[in-house]
Amino acid sequence: MTCTRTLAMTLTFAMCACSPASPPATAPTAESVTVMSFNVQNLFDNVDDPDKDDKAYLPIEAKQNDAHIAECNTIEVDSWRDECLNLDWNDSIIDQKLSVLAAAIRQVNDGAGADIIAFQEVENASILNRLRNEKLADLGYRPAILIEGTDTRGIDVAFLSRLPLVGEARLHPLLIEEFPERAGDTRGVLQADFQLPDGSILTGFSVHFPAPFHPSAMRIAAYQHLASLRDALPDDHHVFAAGDFNTTSDEDAREGLLEKYARPHWIVAHEIGCDGCKGSYFYHRDSTWSFLDMILFSPARGAKTTAQIRGDSVFIANQTPAQRSENGTPERFQAASGTGVSDHWPVVATFQFTVKQ
16 A cells, blocks of 8 residues: 555545654644544443443452352353453452553543544443543543443443534444344444534544454445445535444455445545554454554535545554553453453544635
């Protein structure tokens, strides 16, 4: 991939910077907005929610009863069953999880963090507001934006933002009629409309597509769903989608999902920057990297400002020691030892806005 790829959209790009780890820090300004996509890997509180399958994420003392043990023993996957029975998700471990997530977020903009963060795998607004209030209180983020979905595990998509919200956020359910038996493993698309300093609107979509073990047809449906939401917006909205698209490099090579369902509608941030980046997720079973996590951008089709992704701003925020294993791969959070952060690395990009002359 080169940095000069021509894209059939009304967008002019800065030249790429071939430094995947340490882009120039950029303070938030009225002319730019920095976005981070971050799958935080099971950010749960430790309060039992009867409407969610959160029984693994409880303190160990809450698991010492026959009903809990019997329910855990119905889980077929050995590692999940062991987690349900033995994971001690206590207050200290939650505090450690929040601390390492905050450190990863503070890598951006000289410690100021991204202006908007799109999250995946968050249990509820309460635990995300704890991250905001306890670990990021000095960064000026507004209250968490999260609408409870219907995922069986209870994981949701969300936003933290310094930009004001215009109107109410909306959750657009992903309904795939061909696979009704898999509906419990789908997340809706969270839409939030943010007001830029000049009064124009930047619409954000936080997404978490169906996992790779599901048929490709489910991710195709998710891409099509996202494109239809973008197309329904007013022409003067700038639009981004950020999150875990769960499209592996192998699947993309085989099925051409980005070429067919992403690039016709969006600019893919890591394709115009982040040269040298291997990916945001590493599959140990076959030693392959994938950009499961992506930031997509679509400039307004008619607005008083033009917009572009700064190629030199696109990078993977993976430089805190806790984020990297000895092999240089994402280090998932391990509650038993309190080590690691997430099995995904965050992706970052800055959108530059220019008033038309």
